[in-house]
Amino acid sequence: xxxxxxxxxxxxxxxxxxxxxxxxxxxxxxxxxxxxxxxxxxxxxxxxxxxxxxxxxxxxxxxxxxxxxxxxxxxxxxxxxxxxxxxxxxxxxxxxxxxxxxxxxxxxxxxxxxxxxxxxxxxxxxxxxxxxxxxxxxxxxxxxxxxxxxxxxxxxxxxxxxxxxxxxxxxxxxxxxxxxxxxxxxxxxxxxxxxxxxxxxxxxxxxxxxxxxxxxxxxxxxxxxxxxxxxxxxxxxxxxxxxxxxxxxxxxxxxxxxxxxxxxxxxxxxxxxxx
Numbered sequence: 572x573x574x575x576x577x578x579x580x581x582x583x584x585x586x587x588x589x590x591x592x593x594x595x596x597x598x599x600x601x602x603x604x605x606x607x608x609x610x611x612x613x614x615x616x617x618x619x620x621x622x623x624x625x626x627x628x629x630x631x632x633x634x635x636x637x638x639x640x641x642x643x644x645x646x647x648x649x650x651x652x653x654x655x656x657x658x659x660x661x662x663x664x665x666x667x668x669x670x671x672x673x674x675x676x677x678x679x680x681x682x683x684x685x686x687x688x689x690x691x692x693x694x695x696x697x698x699x700x701x702x703x704x705x706x707x708x709x710x711x712x713x714x715x716x717x718x719x720x721x722x723x724x725x726x727x728x729x730x731x732x733x734x735x736x737x738x739x740x741x742x743x744x745x746x747x748x749x750x751x752x753x754x755x756x757x758x759x760x761x762x763x764x765x766x767x768x769x770x771x772x773x774x775x776x777x778x779x780x781x782x783x784x785x786x787x788x789x790x791x792x793x794x795x796x797x798x799x800x801x802x803x804x805x806x807x808x809x810x811x812x813x814x815x816x817x818x819x820x821x822x823x824x825x826x827x828x829x830x831x832x833x834x835x836x837x838x839x840x841x842x843x844x845x846x
Contacts, residue, residue, distance in 0.1 A: 572656035576840075577832040579819040581657065582607075582615035583783065586640045587624045604651060610844045614829035615675065620645055620669070621659030625680050625754070626785070627713040634662050640730060642672050649673030657701075661685030663692035670696050678779075680705055680754065681740075682732040694740030698844045701747040701779050702732045706755025713755065721760045722767040725750050730774060734786070748776045748820070752808075753785040761787045765808060768815035781821035782808040827829060 576737050584607055586598045597603045607618050622640035637660065645656055648721045649672065657676040658669035663686045666677045675698050682702035683689040693700045704725045706716050718724050729748045737743055750764045750771055755832050762784070764771070772778050782788070788795060788804035802824055809820045813835060822828045 572789065576836045578809075579616040580614055580825055580828055580832075581617040581619045581781075581821040582610035582613075582818050582825045583780070583823045584610070584618055584620045584644070585624070586622045586644055597644075598640060600643040600647045604647040607644075607648045607654070608652060610825045611652055611726050613826035615654070615825045617657050617819070618648065618657045619657040619659050619678055620648075620674065621678075622665070623660065624628045625653045625709045627709065627753075629709040631709075632685045633663050637662065637665050637669055641669055645669055645672045645674055656676060661689070663688045667692055667696065669722060670698055673697075676701070678749075679703065680709075680751070682729070683736055684732075690736060690739035690741075693736060697742070697745070699745045700741060701746060701749050702729060702736065703749035703779075704728050704751035704754065705821060709754075713831075716757055716760060718760060721756065721763050722770060726771060726774060729771070729776075733774075743776075746776050747779050748774060749779040749781065750784045752780070753787055756787075761785075765811055768812060768817060772816040777818035778812075778816070779819045779821060780808065780812040780817045783820075783822040783824065802827060810835050824844065 584597060584603060586603055588598060597606045610618060620641055622637040627686040648656060656664055656674040657677045657678045660666055661679050661681040677693060677698060678683065678701040680703045683693055733746050736746055752761050752764060783805045784798040784801045788801040792804060805822060805824060806827060809822065810831060812820050813832055
């Protein structure tokens with residue numbers, strides 16, 4: 572929980588043609604800028620810009636292609652707004668270029684394992700970095716995910732990566748953790764992690780939770796074939812994350828999430844006052 576009384580809101584801005592939810596909708600600089608400003612107006616605290624899909628089965632793209640997608644958008648957003656920008660990439664060279672263009676946070680689904688220079692790049696850049704858990708890699712991660720104890724294993728992995736980052740020179744205060752819902756996990760694994768978010772918060776680093784529109788929500792509501800119809804499930808996760816003490820939630824539906832969190836916080840405050 573932040574000084575706002577709720578988690579920060581990170582709005583998703585996919586600049587890819589193959590994103591699972593909104594691929595192709597915002598992959599021009601003008602469309603990206605319009606969507607970014609819309610999310611800021613809706614209450615987004617961060618804008619998470621990504622140029623490579625990491626959905627299950629996604630094929631990798633080159634750094635050159637990723638940069639061609641993200642840099643014009645980041646520059647356009649930075650010229651129009653002071654809103655904080657996150658770069659969603661696992662390539663250290665892309666992170667360096669994005670931060671030079673105006674991004675101020677590195678969101679890495681590989682927890683700084685994606686490139687040989689990732690740890691040193693994170694130390695050099697001296698910006699906050701999100702370390703996410705993923706079993707396997709995007710093309711294969713959902714084929715047969717297996718854990719003996721998913722909460723313990725994810726917790727141990729995140730602590731190990733935080734320690735590796737600090738050993739490389741990343742400040743402890745710059746490290747965020749993300750359990751990686753939907754990344755190499757079954758529905759049961761995702762639910763177990765959601766039920767134990769307080770244990771992840773207790774690791775002592777700010778926690779980012781991203782479940783917006785993900786496939787496991789469809790498994791819980793088979794009618795939600797279209798990712799845009801998973802709003803209710805996405806809001807339920809955001810509320811659970813807030814109650815567990817998560818510091819930020821990553822979402823597509825910014826306005827609805829802001830409203831849900833505001834109402835939930837008001838109810839909690841009223842209850843505390845009544846007691």
